[in-house]
Amino acid sequence: MKSTLKRLASASVLALAVGIAGFAGTADAQQKVLRFIPHSNLPAIDPIATTGYVVRNHGYLVYDTLFATDENFKIQPQMVERWTTSPDGLRWTFTLREGMRFHDGQPVRGADAAASIRRWTARDSFGQTLAAAVDGYDVVDERTFAIRLKTPFPLMIDALGKLSSQVPFIMPERIANTDPNTPITDATGSGPFRFVRDQWVPGQRAVYERFADYKPRSEAPSWAAGGKVVKVDRVEWRIIPDAAVANAALVQGEVDWWEQPIFDLLPQLQRNRDIEVKLIDPVGSIAMLRFNHLHPPFNNPAIRRAIMMAVNQADYMQAVVGNREYFRECKSFFSCGTPLASDVGAAAAAGNFERARAMLREAGYRGEKVVIISPTDIPTNHTQSLVTEDLLKRLGMNVELVATDWGSVLSRRASRNPADQGGWSIFHTWWVGPDLVNPALHAPLRGHGSAAWPGWPTNPKAEELRNAWLAASTPQQQLEIARQIQADAYEQVPYVTTGMFQQPTAYRRNVSGILISPVPFFWNVDKR
Numbered sequence: 001m002k003s004t005l006k007r008l009a010s011a012s013v014l015a016l017a018v019g020i021a022g023f024a025g026t027a028d029a030q031q032k033v034l035r036f037i038p039h040s041n042l043p044a045i046d047p048i049a050t051t052g053y054v055v056r057n058h059g060y061l062v063y064d065t066l067f068a069t070d071e072n073f074k075i076q077p078q079m080v081e082r083w084t085t086s087p088d089g090l091r092w093t094f095t096l097r098e099g100m101r102f103h104d105g106q107p108v109r110g111a112d113a114a115a116s117i118r119r120w121t122a123r124d125s126f127g128q129t130l131a132a133a134v135d136g137y138d139v140v141d142e143r144t145f146a147i148r149l150k151t152p153f154p155l156m157i158d159a160l161g162k163l164s165s166q167v168p169f170i171m172p173e174r175i176a177n178t179d180p181n182t183p184i185t186d187a188t189g190s191g192p193f194r195f196v197r198d199q200w201v202p203g204q205r206a207v208y209e210r211f212a213d214y215k216p217r218s219e220a221p222s223w224a225a226g227g228k229v230v231k232v233d234r235v236e237w238r239i240i241p242d243a244a245v246a247n248a249a250l251v252q253g254e255v256d257w258w259e260q261p262i263f264d265l266l267p268q269l270q271r272n273r274d275i276e277v278k279l280i281d282p283v284g285s286i287a288m289l290r291f292n293h294l295h296p297p298f299n300n301p302a303i304r305r306a307i308m309m310a311v312n313q314a315d316y317m318q319a320v321v322g323n324r325e326y327f328r329e330c331k332s333f334f335s336c337g338t339p340l341a342s343d344v345g346a347a348a349a350a351g352n353f354e355r356a357r358a359m360l361r362e363a364g365y366r367g368e369k370v371v372i373i374s375p376t377d378i379p380t381n382h383t384q385s386l387v388t389e390d391l392l393k394r395l396g397m398n399v400e401l402v403a404t405d406w407g408s409v410l411s412r413r414a415s416r417n418p419a420d421q422g423g424w425s426i427f428h429t430w431w432v433g434p435d436l437v438n439p440a441l442h443a444p445l446r447g448h449g450s451a452a453w454p455g456w457p458t459n460p461k462a463e464e465l466r467n468a469w470l471a472a473s474t475p476q477q478q479l480e481i482a483r484q485i486q487a488d489a490y491e492q493v494p495y496v497t498t499g500m501f502q503q504p505t506a507y508r509r510n511v512s513g514i515l516i517s518p519v520p521f522f523w524n525v526d527k528r
Helices: 002-024 053-062 110-121 125-133 156-160 243-251 263-270 301-310 313-320 353-363 379-394 406-413 460-471 475-492
Strands: 033-037 067-069 075-077 080-085 091-096 134-141 144-149 193-195 205-210 234-238 275-278 285-291 369-375 398-404 426-432 495-501 505-508
Touching: 033 243, 053 193, 053 205, 075 080, 075 156, 091 110, 110 125, 110 134, 110 144, 125 134, 125 156, 243 263, 243 505, 263 275, 285 301, 285 313, 285 379, 301 353, 301 475, 301 495, 313 379, 313 495, 369 379, 369 406, 379 398, 379 426, 379 495, 398 406, 460 475
Parallel strands: 033 234, 369 398, 369 426
Antiparallel strands: 067 075, 080 091, 091 144, 134 144, 193 205, 205 234, 275 505, 285 426, 285 495
């Protein structure tokens, strides 16, 4: 059996090599090309329309931001040259750096930035909070715009400089005026790379070329902040969902960088003197089970509490990761190891199977079908789904696992229909730790119904507590409110944490300059 798998993998790699060689032949032979395996297919190109990290990563290649988060979690100016705030805090005025251009040659204007922020605030959790305070946008001149507020919003810069999904990327006004609920199809940005639209083949590849007119800042790069100096001519994303084939492609030098090698293959890669295996995410990621709160059975919080009681994080992390060097249990709704993390309410997530089974009976579960949608091309999510399928069946639930690709999962999870009408009951995912460090950023904790992240919980108390946290004037007040938010989350169960892990990356040793960051960035990366 092993020899058969080896032959199949070898054949697949040979085919891949031929494909890469043939494709590379379309580029200048003197170009410096970085070939990269992303963690999943790139199914769409609008980073405002989805929280999917693969689309976020695409966004950082082709767009820039007004502000950006550095490695110390501090917000730094990026496209902005200077900004002012009126004495009453109701008007923020931003002036952009000179000389910035979009990929179509047009200058970046204040009108572009204003339109982009307006569109972003309609979809992003933090942005929606900002939108509630906004009275309007003013274009002052070609490089300057202002945001007028109805009430002060002290976290303005934190919102505009947020690190991860959804990132407030700046687009041309003509694109940013697209309805926020309609995905864009034109990826014209002003970032360090230009998306080669006619070479994008979903399920196979995506291509980015260095944007010669990009003007990086002078500071050293630090996470999303600082100078985005591009050192390669071209980045080619190779979509390889089969881990064995991806592993062989990296080992044989057909690709240069594998974003998320599966944990089972790490020992083999670590023994290869041509490969570097490195932890580049200093915080870690939170794996989770997300419920659909709209339909039975998980519109019942008592049933959600029963599932939470049944989940043993060690079981999930052993299945997903295996090596304890890379995972930990985390009973906090705020990323463990960060200032707001606590164990308030954690007894409700004890991993007690028998107690969970009794709780499920008491909650009145009546055999409703539970549909788990799972992406086979993202091992971390699919493995979690398999563990959940087994767990729920052992609890006596009626379970159907629908295993497809990640793009199909993203499409289906947008459906609000009942599970038996094309909807869903559960999906698994993970969020990078910086996305979940406080209530302002924490999309999965929101309870604002139809505007919430898929799952759509309605929880007025959670929203009231979040607003109180945003208005708090001292760190101690914020900590106390965060504890109340967590206590409520353990009662209402918007999702269940299945563990916290750190995902290594792997690249060939002729690649250098990869930044230590929760997001894979492509500036500063060189290849010899």
